[in-house]
Amino acid sequence: MSDKKNVLKIKNLVKSFGDVKALDNINLEINEGEWVAIMGPSGSGKTTLINILSLMDDISEGEFTLAGDDASSLSEEEKVVFRREKIGLIFQQFHLIPYLSAVENVMLAQYYHSVTDEEEAKKVLTKVGLGHRLEHLPSQLSGGEQQRVCIARALINEPEVLLADEPTGNLDEENEKIVLSIFKDLHKEGKTIILITHNPELGKHADKVLMLKHGKVDKG
Amino acid sequence: MFFRILKQSFFQGKKQKFLAILTILLSSSLITALLNTSIDIGDKMTAELKAYGANINVIPKSETLSLEIGGVDYNPLKGQIYLKEKDLFKVKDIFWRNNIVGFSPFLKKDVMFDNNSNQKVTIVGTYFDKNSPIPDEKDYRTGVIRLNSYWNVEGKWPKDDSNNALVGINLAQKLGIKIGDTIKLKHNNTKAQFKVSGILNSGEDKDDQIIASLGPVQKLLNLEGKLNLITVSALSVPEDDLSRKSRRNPDALDSLEYDSWYCTAYVSSIAYQIEENVPNAAVKPIWQVAAGEGAIIKKIQLLMMVVTIAALFASAMGISSLMSTTIMKRSKEIGLIKALGASSNEVYLLFLSEAIIIGIVGGLLGYVLGCFLSQLISYSIFSSFVSIKLVVLPVILSISVFISLLGSIIPSRMITKLLPIEVLYGRK
Numbered sequence: 001m002s003d004k005k006n007v008l009k010i011k012n013l014v015k016s017f018g019d020v021k022a023l024d025n026i027n028l029e030i031n032e033g034e035w036v037a038i039m040g041p042s043g044s045g046k047t048t049l050i051n052i053l054s055l056m057d058d059i060s061e062g063e064f065t066l067a068g069d070d071a072s073s074l075s076e077e078e079k080v081v082f083r084r085e086k087i088g089l090i091f092q093q094f095h096l097i098p099y100l101s102a103v104e105n106v107m108l109a110q111y112y113h114s115v116t117d118e119e120e121a122k123k124v125l126t127k128v129g130l131g132h133r134l135e136h137l138p139s140q141l142s143g144g145e146q147q148r149v150c151i152a153r154a155l156i157n158e159p160e161v162l163l164a165d166e167p168t169g170n171l172d173e174e175n176e177k178i179v180l181s182i183f184k185d186l187h188k189e190g191k192t193i194i195l196i197t198h199n200p201e202l203g204k205h206a207d208k209v210l211m212l213k214h215g216k217v218d219k220g
Numbered sequence: 221m222f223f224r225i226l227k228q229s230f231f232q233g234k235k236q237k238f239l240a241i242l243t244i245l246l247s248s249s250l251i252t253a254l255l256n257t258s259i260d261i262g263d264k265m266t267a268e269l270k271a272y273g274a275n276i277n278v279i280p281k282s283e284t285l286s287l288e289i290g291g292v293d294y295n296p297l298k299g300q301i302y303l304k305e306k307d308l309f310k311v312k313d314i315f316w317r318n319n320i321v322g323f324s325p326f327l328k329k330d331v332m333f334d335n336n337s338n339q340k341v342t343i344v345g346t347y348f349d350k351n352s353p354i355p356d357e358k359d360y361r362t363g364v365i366r367l368n369s370y371w372n373v374e375g376k377w378p379k380d381d382s383n384n385a386l387v388g389i390n391l392a393q394k395l396g397i398k399i400g401d402t403i404k405l406k407h408n409n410t411k412a413q414f415k416v417s418g419i420l421n422s423g424e425d426k427d428d429q430i431i432a433s434l435g436p437v438q439k440l441l442n443l444e445g446k447l448n449l450i451t452v453s454a455l456s457v458p459e460d461d462l463s464r465k466s467r468r469n470p471d472a473l474d475s476l477e478y479d480s481w482y483c484t485a486y487v488s489s490i491a492y493q494i495e496e497n498v499p500n501a502a503v504k505p506i507w508q509v510a511a512g513e514g515a516i517i518k519k520i521q522l523l524m525m526v527v528t529i530a531a532l533f534a535s536a537m538g539i540s541s542l543m544s545t546t547i548m549k550r551s552k553e554i555g556l557i558k559a560l561g562a563s564s565n566e567v568y569l570l571f572l573s574e575a576i577i578i579g580i581v582g583g584l585l586g587y588v589l590g591c592f593l594s595q596l597i598s599y600s601i602f603s604s605f606v607s608i609k610l611v612v613l614p615v616i617l618s619i620s621v622f623i624s625l626l627g628s629i630i631p632s633r634m635i636t637k638l639l640p641i642e643v644l645y646g647r648k
Contacts, residue, residue, distance in 0.1 A: 047645065056559065056641040077563065084561020095556045095644060099228045111221040112561045153560075 013062035040212035088154030092166035144175025244582025247535035252590020274451035334404035345437025375418030539627025555643030583620025
């Protein structure tokens, strides 16, 4: 048995929309520092699972423990607090605030977490290779740069888990490589990463791969 | 950081912001105009109503003694005790001196025509437009020309201290008196002649009398320096509960009420002060005029309040619709902020702060436009400008912010219902 701390555990998880089971009997354990890839074709339930893991959606049945707490029993307000304290979110569509600069977008996450520190925000942006684009608006950045701002925003509060939903889905090959190298570096630093991807290249680097098909774990 | 976000976010959706500010601007300008006019309307209306005559009568105290038996007046002093002309200035030497628009002294008595008819006629001596020095204003002029602007004179007004006179229209018709005629009058053994300079149409009992300058009339009546009536026109505030209470029984006022009443320009407190100041005077407000003023002003103010409330609700509805559009347009941003860990209250704060800024900007601009509008309204109705009240500004700003917040409350509730998953992924 690993001596690493368990960060996330789901047991017999079911998520239903009416009569349709989007996720059926999913089991998963993730320890600190692990890189887990959740893969599968479109409609397999990947995004539904990451919505549950990011506390933006509820489970229908089963158990879900996050950082030692029973996440399924948290109230809406507790989920908000939990999300800002423990989870860093990276979106396929980046979801940056269009009227805030790169550094302000990162500071926004600081602001809703605790206090803002512009120097710290600049440092994280520099770490993802955007030291020269700090004051640019999202519209002045390329897709790869916007995704790196999104990664910096997810990292700024040093969350226990990084949840990335198709982080390279909207990027060209060159930017995909840059983002992959950032994830590799983060993994080396000991960050826990849960990543949804179609991309086999990204899945190749994961410690663990959960393959989904029609809402179930594909063991084949 | 909050102000940084607020500053950047405020300039998003410029069209909606512009329309929201415009909505607040229009309603606050209307409310400013109504408030400015409404505050001044009491003074304006009172000044307008002053054109219809005096609102206070000063008579000798003896006239108020009542000794009537079987319909016959046995007051032994009736008609014998007079006010003194030298005390006239004291009418305008009270705490509310600046509210005294003017006064007219009168000396009225029946005399006989100096001919074979032995016909009785009432002669009235008064000031037409005479210099009547008062302590602060040596060249102060007053008289019936200024006070009774509703008197219609065919011909010329007589000059003060001349032997010219006006003849009431009824009397002139009855006796066939024309402009330029000479009227001979006698009282006891004194005789006087007056030349008719004009025919008076007043709609009052003066239409049956002869109106002449006070000095010659006093001389004819052998009552030099004496008066039996002073009419006073005073600018007063509309009657309210306190003044009505004092009218019923002045002694029922406690000291605080008394101070408040004494230091407010009610017609009753002005009358009270004149009575204190003029020797041997009994001062009677003409209540019909005072009460009429109060009722008219109250109704106009009520009408203005109804319009103000309607404007307030209309603009709140406008803001509500604009805010709903803004929130729908920015739902992704709201979802993201919530996904990053913002509570609904923190998102509220952002939108309500924007609403407050809209309220302040719209309110300030509305105040400026409203001041301009109130001048237009006042000039077109009263032919004079209203004074700009700075005290209206904080009131307007508060109302504008209130309208803006009121209009934002219902749409803001949509924020609570917006779930990050719905707006970020477009589904639940």
